[in-house]
Amino acid sequence: AQSVSQHNHHVILSEAASLELGCNYSYGGTVNLFWYVQYPGQHLQLLLKYFSGDPLVKGIKGFEAEFIKSKFSFNLRKPSVQWSDTAEYFCAVNARNYGQNFVFGPGTRLSVLP
Amino acid sequence: GAGVSQTPSNKVTEKGKYVELRCDPISGHTALYWYRQSLGQGPEFLIYFQGTGAADDSGLPNDRFFAVRPEGSVSTLKIQRTERGDSAVYLCASSLLLGYEAFFGQGTRLTVV
Numbered sequence: 001a002q003s004v005s006q007h008n009h010h011v012i013l014s015e016a017a018s019l020e021l022g023c024n025y026s027y028g029g030t031v032n033l034f035w036y037v038q039y040p041g042q043h044l045q046l047l048l049k050y051f052s053g054d055p056l057v058k059g060i061k062g063f064e065a066e067f068i069k070s071k072f073s074f075n076l077r078k079p080s081v082q083w084s085d086t087a088e089y090f091c092a093v094n095a096r097n098y099g100q101n102f103v104f105g106p107g108t109r110l111s112v113l114p
Numbered sequence: 115g116a117g118v119s120q121t122p123s124n125k126v127t128e129k130g131k132y133v134e135l136r137c138d139p140i141s142g143h144t145a146l147y148w149y150r151q152s153l154g155q156g157p158e159f160l161i162y163f164q165g166t167g168a169a170d171d172s173g174l175p176n177d178r179f180f181a182v183r184p185e186g187s188v189s190t191l192k193i194q195r196t197e198r199g200d201s202a203v204y205l206c207a208s209s210l211l212l213g214y215e216a217f218f219g220q221g222t223r224l225t226v227v
Contacts, residue, residue: 104156
């Protein structure tokens with residue numbers, strides 16, 4: 001079945017540590033890729049998106065992600081996390097050959113210790 | 115401008131009752147999506163609209179669930195004969211065009227007791 005997977009359920013880091021959250025999808029063809037963040041008590045917000053072009057995309061708050069087509073991956077990175085990055089992170093895929101909805105991964109909870 | 119607005123923010127209902135959840139998308143957005151999110155899980159697709167028509171309702175779990183968007187703007191998700199398993203946060207999102215970035219509302223937390 002088509003799916004989106006996120007490697008880590010819960011990641012705990014200290015402030016200033018580097019972050020990488022994995023995302024893999026199983027859809028073929030053209031895909032639009034997204035990372036959303038959900039801060040405690042808030043709604044889902046877009047961090048960054050990839051439609052085409054440069055596979056390294058930069059988003060808000062110092063986040064970036066790299067699309068590797070051969071690996072069906074779209075990993076999220078940040079060189080130095082802050083306590084305020086504590087949140088739930090969701091990878092989402094819009095695969096044009098499989099409809100126009102967004103399929104979300106199960107999410108990764110990030111806890112940053114001060 | 116205003117974001118996606120969902121009402122009510124919380125709804126507690128008894129098993130077997132009927133509920134309606136409302137979504138006001140961002141003005142001018144043609145695509146509208148409904149998702150359901152259970153604790154510790156990612157949003158699960160229910161249905162999306164392009165304009166007034168339901169373009170894909172394959173995510174609706176059964177015929178107790180129904181959604182409308184009669185004028186291509188506000189949408190209502192309707193759940194008949196609610197069951198305890200329907201308890202979740204129901205999310206609405208809109209996007210300018212299908213497949214573009216979706217903007218989410220705060221959600222409606224539905225609790226069926």
